[in-house]
Amino acid sequence: MELKFLGGTMEVGRSAVSVKSNNNQILMDYGALLAREPGFPMHVPPKEVDAIFLTHSHLDHCGSIPVFYINGSMPLYGTSVTFDVSRLLIEDFLGLSGYYLPFEYLELEEMMNHSKNLSYKESVKIGDFGITLYDAGHMPGSAQILVEDQGKRLLYTGDVNTNETRLTKGADLSYGEVDTLIIEGTYANEDHPPRKEIEDDLVKKVKEVVEEGGTVLIPAFAVSRSQEVLMVLVANDFDYPIALDGMALDVDDIYLRNSEFIKDPRALARAISESKQVKGWKDRRKAVKRPGVIISPAGMLKGGASVFYMEKLAGNSANAIYPVGYQVRGTPGRTLLEQRKYISHGKVSKVEAKVERFDFSSHCGKSGLEKIIKNSAPKKIFIMHGDEENLQTMSKWIKDEMGIDAITPKTGESFKI
Numbered sequence: 001m002e003l004k005f006l007g008g009t010m011e012v013g014r015s016a017v018s019v020k021s022n023n024n025q026i027l028m029d030y031g032a033l034l035a036r037e038p039g040f041p042m043h044v045p046p047k048e049v050d051a052i053f054l055t056h057s058h059l060d061h062c063g064s065i066p067v068f069y070i071n072g073s074m075p076l077y078g079t080s081v082t083f084d085v086s087r088l089l090i091e092d093f094l095g096l097s098g099y100y101l102p103f104e105y106l107e108l109e110e111m112m113n114h115s116k117n118l119s120y121k122e123s124v125k126i127g128d129f130g131i132t133l134y135d136a137g138h139m140p141g142s143a144q145i146l147v148e149d150q151g152k153r154l155l156y157t158g159d160v161n162t163n164e165t166r167l168t169k170g171a172d173l174s175y176g177e178v179d180t181l182i183i184e185g186t187y188a189n190e191d192h193p194p195r196k197e198i199e200d201d202l203v204k205k206v207k208e209v210v211e212e213g214g215t216v217l218i219p220a221f222a223v224s225r226s227q228e229v230l231m232v233l234v235a236n237d238f239d240y241p242i243a244l245d246g247m248a249l250d251v252d253d254i255y256l257r258n259s260e261f262i263k264d265p266r267a268l269a270r271a272i273s274e275s276k277q278v279k280g281w282k283d284r285r286k287a288v289k290r291p292g293v294i295i296s297p298a299g300m301l302k303g304g305a306s307v308f309y310m311e312k313l314a315g316n317s318a319n320a321i322y323p324v325g326y327q328v329r330g331t332p333g334r335t336l337l338e339q340r341k342y343i344s345h346g347k348v349s350k351v352e353a354k355v356e357r358f359d360f361s362s363h364c365g366k367s368g369l370e371k372i373i374k375n376s377a378p379k380k381i382f383i384m385h386g387d388e389e390n391l392q393t394m395s396k397w398i399k400d401e402m403g404i405d406a407i408t409p410k411t412g413e414s415f416k417i
């Protein structure tokens, strides 16, 4: 097999890997870098691609796939829920950044027309390759990809989480030993606090605010994080109104339709039925006037209904703003955490509300990555999807502590395996 890294190597964004045999080529992910002007992976002539495999619906993994359907007609494999959510996120991407994208709605439609659903552990043959998806535990429907060719085994983790959450079971590591591992390194050198601890802390602090008459805004990504936080609150007998806003409502429907990818579909259905769906401005104005919780995109406070909520809630010390995801440098969410200021449309306002971030990560930390490496016992490891410094440190501990050859490839580099 020959591996070529097309993007997402020393960064988070535009993940794409090509795998070639003597006669065939497949791609694993083909994402987009989300910057002011989006970035794309290296070009591959569509004629040379036999099939594309998608690990999950985050745009840094799927955001550039439609480009292959301008002329191409190769099949695209993934789970049903991954395709439903990808459509939603790429539509949104076209709406926000369409001017910069090398494809349009038509190509997204063509991409969806060529999608083929796979279940976990169901194998498909593409020429020389045998390919199987395994649960990655990163979000409902997320997959790791096992590629087999002439007795050689390659595993690509995509984004992976070995820890259980309310929505997901944690990565399935039952694929056994592999020859080569391509692993993510987003949080390669730290461990997140145990989920239960974070959940209890969030519930306690939200209750404190609401019982004193305040309103809590939880800026959360619409896919998976919003549903998880909602489930945490409902499972902990939170008796105040929980409003759910934005694209999270569409994702609720997708998850309920694809319940085989949800750890506990009944608990999710119950949580959704107990939430209040925000359908328009009347509901939004109502939500900010009463004690309760509002779960709304954008997860980093960049646009979405969160702008309105911030304007209404941030000035009052009785309220709270509790982001639940990573806040990228330069986003309003990061500025809020570091400077207790909120900047929107160039306007700076001081924030009186309580501010704290809760670390609901969907990536595993160092010990989870170690577990994957021990379990798969590879001879060679390629690390991607993380800051350069982080990935270098990871490659060092893999070599020093585990004695395995580890490489941090650059975009464009090829390797025979």
Ligand SMILES: [Zn+2]
Pocket: 056, 058, 138, 159
């Ligand atoms: Zn992801």
Ligand SMILES: [Zn+2]
Pocket: 012, 013, 058, 060, 061, 159, 385
């Ligand atoms: Zn990712």
